[in-house]
Amino acid sequence: MAETVVSAVLGNVGSLAVQETTFLWGVTLEVNFLKDELMRLQGYLRDAESKQRSGSESAAILMSQIRDTTYDAENVIEAADYIKKRNMIKRAKGFMGAISRYARLPSDLTTLHEVGVEIQRVRRKLNEIFHSVERLKIDLDTHVVNESLEDYGLMHQNFQDDVDMVGFENDYKEIVDKLVEGGKMLSAVSIVSMGGAGKTTLARKVYTSSGVKQHFEALVWVSVSQKFKVIDLLKIIAKQISSDEDQSRKIDDMNEYEVAKKIRDILMLKRYLVVLDDVWEADTWEQLNRTIKAFPNAANCSRVLLTTRKNDVANHVEMPTHIHALKCLDEEKSWELFSCKALPSYRRLSIGDLDEFEKLGRKITRKCDGLPLALAVLGGYLSKNLNTQAWSDVLLGWPSTKDTQMMRGIIALSYKDLPNHYLKSCLLYLAAFPEDFNISVRALISLWIAERFIPHTPRHTLEETANNYVTELAQRSLVQVVQTSSIRGWVVKIKIHDILRDWCIEEAAQDGFLDVIDGTTTE
Known part of the structure; x- marks a missing residue:
């Protein structure tokens, strides 16, 4: 979703703004202004996205413009950061290797003056988008929620194969x-x-x-x-x-x-x-x-x-x-698998009326036609939304299609419910790995951090936050746990189901996040 793109850019702008010193002089003010503009854009982006998905052609064009402009803004940010790094280490040996990541930046973004000019251009594009937003009557008063890492509490649990073997x-x-x-x-x-x-x-x-x-x-x-x-x-x-x-x-x-x-x-x-x-x-x-x-x-x-x-x-x-x-699960086994995911033991103590949840849950499981992947992903989503209204809404909004299309709707619902844009980026990034590939969590975390998908959070290192993200995705059954460590219980290897990977590829391509072409990923 386009919000993911804008939010990722905001994370990069925020990092630069925090680190900035007098080095950028007047350009610092311009970068901060750009950050404010993008935050303003993110504030009502959800409204624009809902208009796009409801079939508004004008909103669809606007979303495309948003994506292009956010990438332009990210280039400006990286150029400013590059200049700062260059002046700090320009005499160091192996400088070109150290900044190879920035080699793709346009050559006209190599001086402070040119960066300032580029910021002005991006700001003009943003102003045009804001005018379009007003013409589309999108709510400009939507406030931006400050997203931060939640307290995961009892998040780390043993991932037992026996749960997925139900039935x-x-x-x-x-x-x-x-x-x-x-x-x-x-x-x-x-x-x-x-x-x-x-x-x-x-x-x-x-x-x-x-x-x-x-x-x-x-x-x-x-x-x-x-x-x-x-x-x-x-x-x-x-x-x-x-x-x-x-x-x-x-x-x-x-x-x-x-x-x-x-x-x-x-x-x-x-x-x-x-x-x-x-x-x-x-x-x-x-x-x-x-x-x-x-x-x-x-x-x-x-x-x-x-x-x-x-x-x-x-x-x-x-x-x-x-x-x-292999037959699909019967009604009782479907409920058994779904309830293991949606009502895990470490959450049951906090639930007041289990009977009401079971009544709704059994209706939901019948809708899944005994398909374990649908039961697991939907159960993972509802385990994070333990209120009867959310469970009732799932029943009311159930898609009329079955099999693959039903599964796609469930995945989209779970993706939209992820607690922040960083986690959404982390999930979409998994589309870059080959089909049926066992992904090393240690290597994956390094890639997530390098891509700036992991935010700085109080009392957590980047690695700890990233590990929590892996656990969150596993609990939601958006990734499959292949191996855990015998000592601490950390997830060591994961993989993503083919159906989930296909959905991520399409969503990432639509969002301009990444493209997968003939098994080769390009960002």
Whole structure:
């Protein structure tokens, strides 16, 4: 949403204004004035956005102008900051490397005079926008709320896989039995269902079960996704089954045939399980084995576990295959999953009338058609809005569409409810990562801080605030927790569901926040 863009710029202006000294002289006043103008714009931006979404063509044009102008303003701010840094370290060795981030700035923004001229230009553009706002009759008296980090209190909780496994207990047992028992010949189990039904969650639970770990000597997990290169998948597999770090480095230099042969040589001597998660193309198995049969049938009870949304993919693997059609949750299991998310134990003590919430909650769960992702995200949203009016509003505003469109509406609702623009920017930024990618939280936090998405807050370091943001997104089920630390319980790795990632890509592109083109992100 455009408010995210303007707010991010405001954060940058605020940082500069706080750090500024007499260095910028008269330009300092201009920068501060620009900050005031942008804050004024943000104050009624929500109203403009609602007009845009209700179909106002004029408001849509205005929102586009807002985005362009805020980016111009950010360039001015960065130019002023650049000049300050240049004068502080201009004699230091390696100066050009230190300011490489500013290399994209226009060459005419390299002196104080030129910065001042550019500020005047941006201010004129803002004045034009304000006049347009008045013509559109947008409320100019909306005040700007000072957003700050809330007290997270009991936010850090254990993220249990068992919560997301609600309703899949029988499926879990059946699949484990199919993998562990049965004949000696190589065979497969294909889990097939629509997006958001819990295929990957179920497969991950099976993959990490003690029975599976004890039965198989080699375990491989690879996310295939819609766009993949055979050589890349084979290298991922080879590294997982190779215990030698030196060998792992050598794998990078191998061609497809060499990698496939190495996999074959290792797996020939072991009982293995290969999980191919999120397969889209029917001939994926053939592609992996096209140069040489990388996954041999050694008649030692080895197995393949595959997840897919497509029935033709589930049936196409060239080996005996058990198709496990994953059904949506029934009404009672839907309520169980939803209530775990919407009414977590650490919040129940503060709720006065649980019966009323259960009455509304059961009506809401029936609307979700047993789709776990919808139940989890909506439950996460309502856990932050524990009042009966908010729950009633969800029922009254329920979209008439189902499946993907219903899911998109739920995601948009949760996104809009995020407590501040910084957190919204952090979520949209996840669209920059590849599909099905396990994201290191430590690396992600460094990127968020570098992008200035994390605000300075009292009694918190930037890293602590960022960790709280990760936890907030996880509690809302907007990200999936892949791994937590055993000591402090911090989230170590996360991933974002395909449906959520697709929504973030579209929202970020519409907002001018970032574009994803053929798997490559550009900001």
